[in-house]
Amino acid sequence: MILLTGASGQIATAVITTLLRQLPSNQIAAFVRNPAKATKLQAQGLDLRIGSYDDRDSLDRAMQGIDTVLLISGTEEGKRVQQHQNVIDAAKKAGVKRIAYTSRNLRNPATLANTLMHEHFQTEEAIKASGLMYTIFRNALYMDAIPQFIGGAHSFERGIVLPAGDGRVAFALRSEQGEAMANALVQLHNESQIYALTGSQTWSFADVAQSLSELTGKTIAYTPIEGSAFAANLKQRGLDDQVIQRILGFMTDIKLGQEDQVSASLETLLGRKPSGLKAGLSSIFAEALQANEH
Template structure:
């Protein structure tokens, strides 16, 4: 497990996943062994309050990354949020980690990235290839869908009585964001994580969107039904609701991929990593309805 001489780094630490990883990490090791990368000093203030070292750097600015990786032994590269620019940005990070002599680099990829039909998978595959050829001992955390990705549509669904999607009867093996963060901490701290290990991470229990929406209706005691749309029509609806083009396309494409089985996994690797059953989707729905 953790080594008292190791220095750990979490990139993208001000994001929702990154914050959870940092919080989990400082519960396992002294905060002074942990450094984080954020782009904006303001975003790092709450992380600094945890006692970790905040380093300012940007995936898109290679000149900022060498100092950010100085003295680091083991690092977690959380994938960039800038779809379309990820491959170059991730290579910048990998190159900086190599120059700094990082001894282990974990990366948050996508479930079954090597075979996934999702458009999102392309940049993840390219990043995995860059990792593999870097010479740095590494592990790939192929994260499945967060339950929160589906929960965020609940308020609109309750308002209109319909939950829209394009997944048909495709099944989603989701887990909570906190589950994936806990797995990242486990791999980052495990000296026996192995070089080139690939973890297919997904929830223990899957659901179709009709099943998910039925659970929303049951818990909320409000009439809401699932309405399945063709991918193009679903994207159009999302655009009409004010979502940016790239985000609407991502959501529609992901549902279409789920219809083909892209977001289903029954390997149980996530639960094995965190040593417990993954968070049931019903529990995440309940939390959202309370909030």
């Protein structure tokens, strides 16, 4: 029996889609905070378990009868390491055999600009210290996040302006990372595993601009700018300082090569090459590209 935490979220949805092709629905349990957001999961026949990362009693109940837990990273900065520890403790207490975790694939955690990422590696250490068998998925940046970084379809007209320099990213689609995770979870291993789930090559934002130019039939330029100018632009658009610093952290790490790593794990687990940049962008921007044609 596999339990997914954060089961109504996007990455969990991608994992569940593939699990349901390989397992009966009664072998999949979904841990959710709000049952109103889990009606689709219930309709699919999943075993709903209600609670939160902060509610230790609900975690204890959720772990009953579970063999493998997929701990999907929480989103509450500053709190999530303790929340993850609560999940790990409950899993160990209930005799769960394996814990899996959605971490991040970055070149050198010690030199990260985006300090929020440290919480992933603290969680990895907590999992290893638990003594449980583990599967750690170190995910590349979602290709699906590109619209947020570049300003969505507005970039078709104004171009892409970011402080990422010539930095390259091994982008991968969220759906394919979820599919690969599901495939790994149903495999029986007697040892712990770490998978780096990346695209099969890396791309710069100049490559993103080139692919979008080909898809739209327009000339879309990428202009690298300094971080201070970028932050000032975001401030003018009304973003708060914390959000600006997080975006700037992502961009700085890209510029410094933190995301410039390729692994074969995603291709191996999928049994095919992951989607390339142009194909992925065509899917992600499907509606905007259709509108662009008219």
